[in-house]
Amino acid sequence: MGPLTKEGLDMRMRDIMIVDDSRAMRNFLRRALSMTSLEIGTVHEAENGLEALHLLDQHTVEVIFSDINMPVMDGAAFVGELAKSEAKRRIPVIVVSTDNSTERRSQMHSLGAKGYIAKPFSPEQLELEVVRLLWEAADDEY
Amino acid sequence: MTSTKIEDALRSASTAVLETMFFSDVADAEEGQTVQEDAIACILHCNGAENGTFTVAIDPPALQVLCAAFCGLEDEPSLIEQREMICELTNMLAGSTLSAYAPDRFSTLSSPQLCDIEQHAKLAQLAGQQDHLASVSLLVEGGLLTVSCSLRAAA
Numbered sequence: 302m303g304p305l306t307k308e309g310l311d312m313r314m315r316d317i318m319i320v321d322d323s324r325a326m327r328n329f330l331r332r333a334l335s336m337t338s339l340e341i342g343t344v345h346e347a348e349n350g351l352e353a354l355h356l357l358d359q360h361t362v363e364v365i366f367s368d369i370n371m372p373v374m375d376g377a378a379f380v381g382e383l384a385k386s387e388a389k390r391r392i393p394v395i396v397v398s399t400d401n402s403t404e405r406r407s408q409m410h411s412l413g414a415k416g417y418i419a420k421p422f423s424p425e426q427l428e429l430e431v432v433r434l435l436w437e438a439a440d441d442e443y
Numbered sequence: 444m445t446s447t448k449i450e451d452a453l454r455s456a457s458t459a460v461l462e463t464m465f466f467s468d469v470a471d472a473e474e475g476q477t478v479q480e481d482a483i484a485c486i487l488h489c490n491g492a493e494n495g496t497f498t499v500a501i502d503p504p505a506l507q508v509l510c511a512a513f514c515g516l517e518d519e520p521s522l523i524e525q526r527e528m529i530c531e532l533t534n535m536l537a538g539s540t541l542s543a544y545a546p547d548r549f550s551t552l553s554s555p556q557l558c559d560i561e562q563h564a565k566l567a568q569l570a571g572q573q574d575h576l577a578s579v580s581l582l583v584e585g586g587l588l589t590v591s592c593s594l595r596a597a598a
Contacts, residue, residue: 323527323530323531323534324527325510325513325514325524325527325528325530325531326531328513328514328515329464329513329514332514332515370551370552370554398538399534399535399537399538399539399541399542399552400538400541400542400552401538401539401542401546402541402542402545402546402547402548402549402550403546403547404547404549405549419542420460420464420535420538420539421459421460421462421463421464421535421539422463422464423463423464
């Protein structure tokens with residue numbers, strides 16, 4: 302079976318959140334997403350998991366991109382906190398990290414992350430992972 | 444030999460990061476080529492299954508080019524942006540190297556910090572002389588980038 306495509310997928314504009322303590326990395330992700338054919342609406346940004354949780358109390362997003370190593374509240378703790386909320390646990394989280402170890406991937410998936418992109422990645426790889434996640438979310442609705 | 448394996452991981456990871464996320468052409472530097480005296484350097488440490496240090500040094504014009512490419516800037520990046528950039532670059536190079544060298548072993552990285560070029564030079568000079576040290580110099584647009592590391596498996 303080849304990679305999933307956008308054909309048949311609801312490609313409405315989606316608001317997203319980027320959680321990373323590196324401003325450079327947040328800018329890169331914004332830019333990489335703009336280089337894909339994904340329709341991105343508002344991009345909310347947070348420097349750590351705690352800030353992200355506060356933002357999620359005020360804004361609705363459909364996908365979260367999260368780093369792991371962050372001060373105040375790291376990615377593992379953040380994903381763990383999301384799982385405690387009925388509403389927030391439904392938001393798919395894609396981990397974006399340089400750590401591509403099997404142990405870390407397993408840890409983040411067991412905490413509730415739905416996707417994982419290891420750096421370095423291209424805009425094309427980013428799009429593939431988002432499309433895969435959106436298909437999964439669409440399947441879960443049925 | 445461990446240092447060859449580390450060097451291979453350093454080179455493949457660095458090339459992948461620079462080409463994929465910095466949209467940069469990458470080539471091996473000439474034997475004996477070193478970064479400029481005013482090169483900007485960054486250091487971080489790793490702990491866990493692998494313990495050690497990574498340093499990155501880059502010629503200032505090359506850092507400007509990479510920063511602009513990564514951030515999609517049309518104007519020259521500010522000093523703050525460049526410093527943030529080399530820290531992020533160091534983090535990515537270290538993480539990718541560890542993933543290539545020891546994919547099934549778990550280590551954590553410290554926050555990257557700017558450092559004196561002498562700290563980087565010391566590590567780079569020792570590379571090749573000791574089994575757990577390696578250094579790679581790459582030509583990118585604008586100048587030279589050198590990545591060095593010392594890695595020891597935890598007992």
